[in-house]
Amino acid sequence: MDMLDAHFIAAVLGATVGMALGLTGAGGGVLALPALMLGLGFSFSEARQVAFMAVGAAALLGALEGMRQGLVRYKAALLMAAAGSLISPLSLQLAQALPATVMTTGFCLLMLYLAQRMARQALKDRKNRRGPQETCVPCSMSPATGRLRWSVACARSLGLVGAAAGACSGMFGVGGGFLIVPGLKRVSDVSMHGIVATSLAVIALISTSGVVAAYANGTHVSRLGLLFILGAVIGLMSGRRLAPAISGARLQLGFAAAQALLAVGLLIHMLQGR
Numbered sequence: 001m002d003m004l005d006a007h008f009i010a011a012v013l014g015a016t017v018g019m020a021l022g023l024t025g026a027g028g029g030v031l032a033l034p035a036l037m038l039g040l041g042f043s044f045s046e047a048r049q050v051a052f053m054a055v056g057a058a059a060l061l062g063a064l065e066g067m068r069q070g071l072v073r074y075k076a077a078l079l080m081a082a083a084g085s086l087i088s089p090l091s092l093q094l095a096q097a098l099p100a101t102v103m104t105t106g107f108c109l110l111m112l113y114l115a116q117r118m119a120r121q122a123l124k125d126r127k128n129r130r131g132p133q134e135t136c137v138p139c140s141m142s143p144a145t146g147r148l149r150w151s152v153a154c155a156r157s158l159g160l161v162g163a164a165a166g167a168c169s170g171m172f173g174v175g176g177g178f179l180i181v182p183g184l185k186r187v188s189d190v191s192m193h194g195i196v197a198t199s200l201a202v203i204a205l206i207s208t209s210g211v212v213a214a215y216a217n218g219t220h221v222s223r224l225g226l227l228f229i230l231g232a233v234i235g236l237m238s239g240r241r242l243a244p245a246i247s248g249a250r251l252q253l254g255f256a257a258a259q260a261l262l263a264v265g266l267l268i269h270m271l272q273g274r
Helices: 003-024 028-040 044-068 074-097 100-127 152-172 177-187 192-216 223-245 248-273
Strands: none
Touching: 003 028, 003 044, 003 177, 003 223, 003 248, 028 044, 028 100, 028 223, 028 248, 044 074, 044 100, 044 152, 044 192, 044 223, 074 152, 074 192, 100 152, 100 177, 100 248, 152 177, 152 192, 177 192
16 A cells, blocks of 8 residues: 555545544544554554544534534533543553553454444334433423533433543543443433534543543654544534434444444454454
8 A cells, every 4th residue: 555545545534434423423433443453554552542533623523513503512511521531541541551452352342232232222213213202311401491400410420421431532542422422312301413412522522631641641643643633524524414314223223334344354353463
């Protein structure tokens, strides 16, 4: 592969990751790490840092658009990001202390678990299209104000979601949206558009702390990495515009299948390199 081809591939892979993030608010980071390792030959450590920056930059753009549209639940986002930012640097240190094979295997198993869970949820949604039902959740929206009703249970639930997202961000260089989106769906009755926009805001905020920690540890981003990041930003903008036209269930099923294939490919790649 010559440098021109490598630069083109880096930009295309970044755009693909950004588009996935824009469409789902949850999936970009999970795809970024295997894309960098399989498509560009990055080591796990290099891929983790570039993925972190690419997803963070793309999420920031999406979050700003969501704030302009009034979709971001900014207090909830700040609370989740604060919890995640406390955990993220600690999990980053743990990741640096563990062997790359252990981290890669753990990441692949996580991808496979998330893929099957996403596929099951998509199939369930396709079978049950009854519309919104009354549910009892810790964080409910007030019909009068259009804002979340805050309580100790709500703050605790959001904090736990943010902490889990921060742990995965530091360990694997992913944004954590694959935990934030289902977490918010479970603990709140915020609309799906609001959940995606809030997820992007949390990812952007958590990623900032991770990027600062990475640079403090002497991280350097190559030209290929920068092109990947730029591609992710462009892909995010395209994905946000396409999202309203694509069926959510079909998108989830396709994304789950791609995620499972990448996980298997990454495992095979790791085993062949041993």
